[in-house]
Amino acid sequence: MARPREFNEEQVIENLMKVFWDKGYEATTMSDLVNASGLLKGSLYGAFGDKHALYMAALRHYDRTRIQAGIDMLNGEGTARQKIARLFDNVIESTKRGLFAGGCLLCNASLEMAATDRDIKNEVKTTIRRLKVAIMEALQPQVENEDQAASLAAFIVSAYFGTRVLAKGGAPAAMIGDTRDHCLQLIP
């Protein structure tokens, strides 16, 4: 019925997300986003809205792709302990490679934006719950009751997020390994 879009929306959002992931919200300029998207400013605004809307789209995309990949892994093969170990190993590995400095966009968004932006806080809150529930379900088979699984899952999410802070802060990789090992000890 009208002129069709010339870009792949999913691909553009993936590229936009990487900028926010790498630099954070405030340090990212519209100019950065224009470059990363390949679109021109007017098209970006027309298609997605303003900078805040772009960030929201990036957050949702992160949830749909990266977080979901973690959840799929938690739903996959292996013992609870193996799955949780893999979660931390991702952090250790990406720290050692040291190529992409973004860390975890969810953590970044939580600390940079959630305190002052209601929309972002809601998105973050929802995604944290999703992750926690997936961990709970991975723990269920090996744990006495649901409350046990819930509190253990909360604790694992904390420790996991903590390793993201350590990794970016340049703490030795051993601290992350130690954190992982202690977490695994607590899983029956």
Add this chain to the structure above:
Amino acid sequence: MARPREFNEEQVIENLMKVFWDKGYEATTMSDLVNASGLLKGSLYGAFGDKHALYMAALRHYDRTRIQAGIDMLNGEGTARQKIARLFDNVIESTKRGLFAGGCLLCNASLEMAATDRDIKNEVKTTIRRLKVAIMEALQPQVENEDQAASLAAFIVSAYFGTRVLAKGGAPAAMIGDTRDHCLQLIP
């Protein structure tokens, strides 16, 4: 020998720090800092340097005051378990009060700035080590050997930082309580 300063340097840095603590580096403008300091722009630059230097001063001030207060507490009275519990209770309390949204400036700096700013990364790294060592020393009396204390301390720092991420992200306070409880379980 010359005109004396008209302001209390310590007080000004305290005020500057609070702005960075509350808003982060990028979201803070020189105008914010001018307002918070009570000085005029020229004086601020003359006395402390540019925005980056102000942030570094703020980070060091945070270390000298807030982090040090935590370390003093860890060096004070009580069992290791009581001290670690108090660490987490601070997070829970400040979450419940909900007045000041800054969370932990060290965590904020780590996620917002450490990946792209070498100076800040070094400062963060140093402060994390300081905190870890203090936790280690609090654990020493109740733990078999030094390695045990070190790995347990690394783990507690992770969990602690994780609760800071959860708190800002609007996760339920119960998750922070659960994290604390599991951490305490691991302390002999």
Add this chain to the structure above:
DNA sequence: CTAGTTTATGACCATTTGGTCAATAATTCA
């Protein structure tokens, strides 16, 4: 008092910021 030194003041600046818009180009339906 004077010379020398540091601090305070606020006007000033180039650049960058996020954002808009009118004109033009594709497309579909009738």
Add this chain to the structure above:
DNA sequence: TGAATTATTGACCAAATGGTCATAAACTAG
């Protein structure tokens, strides 16, 4: 073909950004 609708383009904008600087003011040693 032509009307209707949506996309693309890039020039344009006001406001805000981090930062500088010449001048005036306050102090001390001699």
